[in-house]
Amino acid sequence: MTDEEIKKAILEFREGAKKNDDQRDAGLPTEVEGVKRFNDIPYGDDPKWNLLDVYLPEEVSGPIPTIINIHGGGWCYGTKETYQFYGLNWAQRGFAFVNANYRLAPDVTFPSELDDVNRYMHWVEDHAEEYHFDTNNVFIVGDSAGGQMAEQYVTILKNPEYRALFGYKVPDMTFRAVALNSSANFMLDPGTIKNVINGYFTQDTLENHREMLDTEKYIQSNFLPTYICTATEDFIRNNSIKFDGFLTAKNVSHVCKMYGDEKNPRGHVFLINQKDDLARLANDDEMNFFKKYIK
Numbered sequence: 001m002t003d004e005e006i007k008k009a010i011l012e013f014r015e016g017a018k019k020n021d022d023q024r025d026a027g028l029p030t031e032v033e034g035v036k037r038f039n040d041i042p043y044g045d046d047p048k049w050n051l052l053d054v055y056l057p058e059e060v061s062g063p064i065p066t067i068i069n070i071h072g073g074g075w076c077y078g079t080k081e082t083y084q085f086y087g088l089n090w091a092q093r094g095f096a097f098v099n100a101n102y103r104l105a106p107d108v109t110f111p112s113e114l115d116d117v118n119r120y121m122h123w124v125e126d127h128a129e130e131y132h133f134d135t136n137n138v139f140i141v142g143d144s145a146g147g148q149m150a151e152q153y154v155t156i157l158k159n160p161e162y163r164a165l166f167g168y169k170v171p172d173m174t175f176r177a178v179a180l181n182s183s184a185n186f187m188l189d190p191g192t193i194k195n196v197i198n199g200y201f202t203q204d205t206l207e208n209h210r211e212m213l214d215t216e217k218y219i220q221s222n223f224l225p226t227y228i229c230t231a232t233e234d235f236i237r238n239n240s241i242k243f244d245g246f247l248t249a250k251n252v253s254h255v256c257k258m259y260g261d262e263k264n265p266r267g268h269v270f271l272i273n274q275k276d277d278l279a280r281l282a283n284d285d286e287m288n289f290f291k292k293y294i295k
Helices: 003-025 080-092 111-127 145-158 161-166 194-198 201-207 237-249 277-293
Strands: 035-043 051-057 064-070 096-100 133-143 177-183 225-231 254-260
Touching: 003 080, 003 194, 035 080, 051 080, 064 080, 064 111, 064 145, 080 096, 080 254, 080 277, 096 111, 111 133, 111 145, 133 145, 145 161, 145 177, 177 277, 225 237, 225 277, 237 254, 254 277
Parallel strands: 064 096, 064 133, 133 177, 177 225, 225 254
Antiparallel strands: 035 051, 051 096
8 A cells, every 4th residue: 555545544543533433432421420630741842742631530549450551543543532431430439540541643653652652651650659550550551452552561661672762761650450452463474464553564664673573572471461352252352262272371360251152243453342231241350350459
């Protein structure tokens, strides 16, 4: 695909994805009982994209276990506004939820989005006292493209050799576990990087940053405890199943669950849907997994 063809495909993808997300979330409240929200807080230099929201449970005293979200969207779509309902739900469950935007392809290419993720991780560290974040109990959640970045960021945290490729500094926080929801893994597998994804992982990226994309090469047994969530009709379901086996071989503590069945199928990133009973169950399961690691 040419650059112009990629840009056109991205615009079409964004339009379709937003229409589907808006239909899914129609009628959901942006203010919910028991949660206070702080909107459009800058964490970097880009005035449009380096913004985040914070959702806090009102009735929790002392430091609050904190979830840092990395949203999905094929590296070229998605906003914190789309994920606000999902984040408010976590705050109702007693967690602080950090819900951030990051710059999108084709305006940026790899690893610029991960650079933004690293920026807001450090923002959480720097503003922990102000928002009562419990920096001793921090969790990462990522779905789809955000799952790929979550996997990558955890590997950066845990492997100094891999971290050196990016030049990041580890935030002064204790990360307890990660949830990968319909995650995109194994980016170097043949046929993975195609269509709109080429807007972020360009040919130049593949030629000059290939080692940085070989995340699984650097995963060790000290990878964070991991919750892998997929669904019967998730179009990248096999990524999750393969990653389940991969973590088993690495002796990494993890759970892998596939939701839905033949009569009640579920699709890609279904657990974002706040109107779905099975999505609520999946979120319950992830919450219970996280709570096991709170110290």
